[in-house]
Amino acid sequence: MSDEKVPGESQLPTPGQVPPAAPEPQSAKGVEEGQMSGTTPAAGDVPPPPAANRVMREILSSNWLMTALAIVLALVVASILIVVTDERVQAAAGYFFARPLDTFRAIGDTIGGAYSSLFQGAVYNFRRPGFVNGIKPLTDTLSFAAPLIAAGLGVAVAFRVGLFNIGGRGQILIAAAVAGWISWSFPMPPFIHMLVAVGGALLGGAIWGGLVGLLKARTGAHEVILTIMLNYVAWYLIQFLLKTPGALQAPGSNNPKSPPADPSAVMPTLSDLLTLLNGGTQVGSFRLNVGFLLVIVATVAVAWLINRSSTGFRFRAVGENPHAARVAGIDVKWVFILAMIISGALVGLAGAIQVLGTNTAGFGDGIDAGIGFDAITVALLGRSKPWGVFFSGILFGALKAGGYTIQASQGIPIDIVVVVQSVIVLFIAAPPLVRAVFRLPAPGSKPKARTPRRQKLATEAAR
Amino acid sequence: MSDQNSTAPGSSTPVVETSHAAALDAPIVLEKVIVRSPKFPIVFGVFALLGLLAAFVFPRTGTTRIGLSDSKDAIQLDPIPIDSQPFVAVVAVLLALLAIAAALFVARSATARIPLGLTVAFAVLFVIAFLVWAVHDGLLPFTGLLVGALGVSTPLIFGALGGVLSERVGVVNVAIEGQLLFGAFAAALIGVYTGNAAAALIGAAVAGMLVSFVLAAFSIKYLVDQVIVGVVLNVLVTGLTTFLAGVIDVDTIPRTARFGVVPIPLLSEIPVLGPLLFRHSLIVYFMYIAVFAVWFGLNKTRWGLRLRAVGEHPKAADTVGINVGRTRFWNVSLAGAIAGIGGAYLALDAIGLFSKEMTNGAGFIALAAVIFGRWDPVRAVLAALLFGFATSLQNSLSAAGVTDVPKEFLLMLPYLITVLAVAGLVGQVRGPAAAGKPYIKS
Numbered sequence: 001m002s003d004e005k006v007p008g009e010s011q012l013p014t015p016g017q018v019p020p021a022a023p024e025p026q027s028a029k030g031v032e033e034g035q036m037s038g039t040t041p042a043a044g045d046v047p048p049p050p051a052a053n054r055v056m057r058e059i060l061s062s063n064w065l066m067t068a069l070a071i072v073l074a075l076v077v078a079s080i081l082i083v084v085t086d087e088r089v090q091a092a093a094g095y096f097f098a099r100p101l102d103t104f105r106a107i108g109d110t111i112g113g114a115y116s117s118l119f120q121g122a123v124y125n126f127r128r129p130g131f132v133n134g135i136k137p138l139t140d141t142l143s144f145a146a147p148l149i150a151a152g153l154g155v156a157v158a159f160r161v162g163l164f165n166i167g168g169r170g171q172i173l174i175a176a177a178v179a180g181w182i183s184w185s186f187p188m189p190p191f192i193h194m195l196v197a198v199g200g201a202l203l204g205g206a207i208w209g210g211l212v213g214l215l216k217a218r219t220g221a222h223e224v225i226l227t228i229m230l231n232y233v234a235w236y237l238i239q240f241l242l243k244t245p246g247a248l249q250a251p252g253s254n255n256p257k258s259p260p261a262d263p264s265a266v267m268p269t270l271s272d273l274l275t276l277l278n279g280g281t282q283v284g285s286f287r288l289n290v291g292f293l294l295v296i297v298a299t300v301a302v303a304w305l306i307n308r309s310s311t312g313f314r315f316r317a318v319g320e321n322p323h324a325a326r327v328a329g330i331d332v333k334w335v336f337i338l339a340m341i342i343s344g345a346l347v348g349l350a351g352a353i354q355v356l357g358t359n360t361a362g363f364g365d366g367i368d369a370g371i372g373f374d375a376i377t378v379a380l381l382g383r384s385k386p387w388g389v390f391f392s393g394i395l396f397g398a399l400k401a402g403g404y405t406i407q408a409s410q411g412i413p414i415d416i417v418v419v420v421q422s423v424i425v426l427f428i429a430a431p432p433l434v435r436a437v438f439r440l441p442a443p444g445s446k447p448k449a450r451t452p453r454r455q456k457l458a459t460e461a462a463r
Numbered sequence: 464m465s466d467q468n469s470t471a472p473g474s475s476t477p478v479v480e481t482s483h484a485a486a487l488d489a490p491i492v493l494e495k496v497i498v499r500s501p502k503f504p505i506v507f508g509v510f511a512l513l514g515l516l517a518a519f520v521f522p523r524t525g526t527t528r529i530g531l532s533d534s535k536d537a538i539q540l541d542p543i544p545i546d547s548q549p550f551v552a553v554v555a556v557l558l559a560l561l562a563i564a565a566a567l568f569v570a571r572s573a574t575a576r577i578p579l580g581l582t583v584a585f586a587v588l589f590v591i592a593f594l595v596w597a598v599h600d601g602l603l604p605f606t607g608l609l610v611g612a613l614g615v616s617t618p619l620i621f622g623a624l625g626g627v628l629s630e631r632v633g634v635v636n637v638a639i640e641g642q643l644l645f646g647a648f649a650a651a652l653i654g655v656y657t658g659n660a661a662a663a664l665i666g667a668a669v670a671g672m673l674v675s676f677v678l679a680a681f682s683i684k685y686l687v688d689q690v691i692v693g694v695v696l697n698v699l700v701t702g703l704t705t706f707l708a709g710v711i712d713v714d715t716i717p718r719t720a721r722f723g724v725v726p727i728p729l730l731s732e733i734p735v736l737g738p739l740l741f742r743h744s745l746i747v748y749f750m751y752i753a754v755f756a757v758w759f760g761l762n763k764t765r766w767g768l769r770l771r772a773v774g775e776h777p778k779a780a781d782t783v784g785i786n787v788g789r790t791r792f793w794n795v796s797l798a799g800a801i802a803g804i805g806g807a808y809l810a811l812d813a814i815g816l817f818s819k820e821m822t823n824g825a826g827f828i829a830l831a832a833v834i835f836g837r838w839d840p841v842r843a844v845l846a847a848l849l850f851g852f853a854t855s856l857q858n859s860l861s862a863a864g865v866t867d868v869p870k871e872f873l874l875m876l877p878y879l880i881t882v883l884a885v886a887g888l889v890g891q892v893r894g895p896a897a898a899g900k901p902y903i904k905s
Contacts, residue, residue: 081703081706085706085707085710085711164690164691164694166694215882215886218886219885219886221882221885221886222885224637224690225830225831225834225881225885226882226885226886228637228827228830228831229827229831229878229879229881229882229885230878230882232824232827232875232878233875233878233879233882236871236872236874236875236878237871237875239871240869240871240872244869373694373698376694376695376698377695377698380691380695412710413705413706413709413710415701415702415703415705415706415709416702416706417702418698418699418701418702418705418706419699419702419703419706421698421702422695422696422698422699422702423699425691425695426677426681426692426695426696426699429681429685429687429688429691429692429695430681430685430687432685433685
């Protein structure tokens with residue numbers, strides 16, 4: 001089959017694209033074809049990177065201006081949605097031609113209210129007395145960001161290998177179940193207990209993710225389908241365990257809910273630490289917990305893994321062209337498995353943070369809180385680079401924290417945040433659209449500006 | 464083509480393969496390589512073993528009455544009484560024999576393939592044995608189970624048809640979930656504001672089409688990875704509909720905007736078949752037409768030939784003068800419209816209200832059905848029916864008072880089956896050759 005496709009691929013380079021021989025980030029779809037032709041032995045010559053990979057190339061290489069513009073566009077879309085559905089604006093628009101200014105004032109009030117409560121909910125609340133109270137929103141942002149970053153890193157690692165891990169939900173659920181189970185089943189000294197529980201969660205996520213890698217490597221099944229299906233398998237499995245006495249169900253309860261996490265395994269919050277430093281006096285009520293530190297460690301580790309280690313080099317090589325990687329002697333199948341194991345473990349960290357940090361009072365089947373899917377947008381916005389993921393996770397954490405404030409104070413459903421996130425990613429995925437909206441120079445003039453940059457990347461990768 | 468495929472598999476390999484992606488070079492490959500894979504007999508053996516375990520290790524005694532009529536039927540049939548334990552034992556032995564037969568087929572027959580009839584017989588026997596074993600003492604509303612299965616399957620079938628059309632034209636459609644959900648929302652919205660069922664249905668189709676427009680525009684014009692667009696679109700539609708449902712009242716759809724049951728005279732009075740097929744709302748009757756139309760159109764018309772050509776080999780299609788981009792765009796839009804109607808069924812027929820995330824993974828089951836059905840409309844519909852049956856089975860069992868069979872595992876079944884299917888247990892799963900790849904005219 002692969003020989004059929006080569007002519008199709010040779011057409012792929014378009015204006016603004018380097019020849020296929022140059023290192024080129026490649027998309028998840030690329031691997032589907034790699035899998036299809038996986039049965040045919042690799043020939044002596046290297047076929048060009050399979051399938052169209054514009055999106056990952058764009059996502060990895062387009063500049064920060066595009067990101068900023070995409071965010072601006074998404075906020076504009078959200079503003080329009082908020083304004084159109086706002087009752088005051090609708091009322092004022094009813095007599096628009098009599099008093100047009102009223103409509104504009106209502107629009108201004110609505111948008112101003114929304115964004116000021118977003119800021120107050122996500123960064124700093126000036127209405128609260130003192131710095132400790134005022135800064136709490138920022139710590140909330142970081143606390144929401146922690147699981148997003150962890151899971152986003154997981155998705156990003158898979159992306160770099162050309163795999164599309166949509167299985168975050170399942171991996172988080174399994175990891176959360178393992179972490180919770182360890183926390184209430186095995187009494188241990190405080191700090192060690194937390195580490196063991198986190199380790200168990202990583203293992204759970206790694207197994208659930210590694211299963212996908214294994215199936216893909218052994219049978220050539222498409223990881224997108226596998227992960228989607230395994231999400232539901234995990235979900236129903238957890239539902240079953242949550243209502244089975246003796247499994248995950250809280251003793252003496254009939255609800256499908258787990259017991260609370262054991263206090264000795266719970267991640268200490270910033271307030272706990274500050275209180276300890278302060279000699280026992282309570283400082284603030286920050287929910288930000290040690291999970292964020294773990295996430296920073298994870299980010300550093302992933303950055304080292306991807307950019308510095310030989311394993312990471314193999315990952316990137318497979319991600320850019322599995323055919324070439326195979327010819328170069330890289331065990332592509334093992335890379336698939338290993339990448340999914342690491343990806344699952346990182347997503348599992350998000351599950352651990354959920355159970356041991358965010359929601360310690362016992363969990364239901366919704367413990368993943370949509371993080372598995374949010375992680376995809378985080379990874380795409382972060383261009384699958386570790387620190388990019390870190391900051392995009394913080395941005396989405398801020399949107400989430402602010403979203404709750406908007407909902408509480410303005411009556412705007414928090415789901416507007418989901419709309420913003422997905423619109424950002426849609427725009428990022430299609431730079432030509434953003435350029436068209438802002439009348440930026442056509443892509444034809446782009447290569448000159450961009451080629452050196454990519455060459456720099458190429459030499460970097462070769463080093 | 465698919466008919467020949469299912470009635471005479473293996474006997475005429477070239478005919479079988481012409482309906483598939485690989486087309487020209489495939490028969491040659493198949494003549495050389497006959498894989499005698501033990502996968503199928505092993506799976507059969509496992510299920511036969513389960514049957515034997517149920518019959519002899521965990522026997523459940525009593526009398527299962529299989530109900531065939533409900534109170535509304537003109538012709539009343541008495542429930543068929545079955546002595547559970549001996550029945551399950553006999554069927555389990557039969558299953559074991561069939562598993563041995565399957566092993567022999569793989570080991571001895573020239574094509575190394577198990578006849579489809581054997582597989583179907585095995586599956587049907589296993590399901591019946593399971594039902595009798597699970598209920599073991601009580602009434603099993605068999606017709607109700609099948610009717611429920613069709614009801615659950617309807618949105619899945621619309622979604623699967625949309626998926627088949629979209630993928631056969633070369634655009635991977637992960638956004639079925641979004642199309643269903645947006646269709647459901649639009650149907651509810653228009654139903655609430657106009658009170659007109661027809662307008663709501665059209666609105667749902669247009670909404671599904673809008674999702675498709677985005678999918679098509681991004682994947683065809685902007686060449687964005689189709690899977691990414693699909694996944695992001697699902698998230699977008701989920702967020703958008705939940706947001707809008709929070710600020711607009713779409714909870715109570717007036718009765719005039721719903722599709723009531725329209726029994727077809729005479730036909731609906733046939734025992735078992737009548738309630739199953741001819742006592743439904745107009746959307747379900749429309750589904751019958753849609754299934755036939757998609758099958759016929761895809762396999763017997765010029766439109767279908769062009770569609771498939773674009774999905775298999777866009778360059779060749781372009782060479783003979785087919786506008787690849789336009790063909791893809793409009794067929795993906797059509798696929799969205801069909802899936803949107805499936806969403807309308809969810810809002811207007813099955814439930815009669817819109818609730819957030821009401822599709823609850825139906826779009827992904829539909830996607831699973833497309834893959835399990837190997838991108839063939841008829842097979843995909845059968846797969847959707849199978850998946851609907853698993854869900855309905857769970858409902859019927861809890862209605863029959865069976866609580867010791869965890870419903871989660873029945874609900875999990877479609878997804879597990881799909882994992883097994885894509886992992887290569889159910890023959891080779893190979894999609895349209897050009898699906899997922901944008902076509903760039905040089």
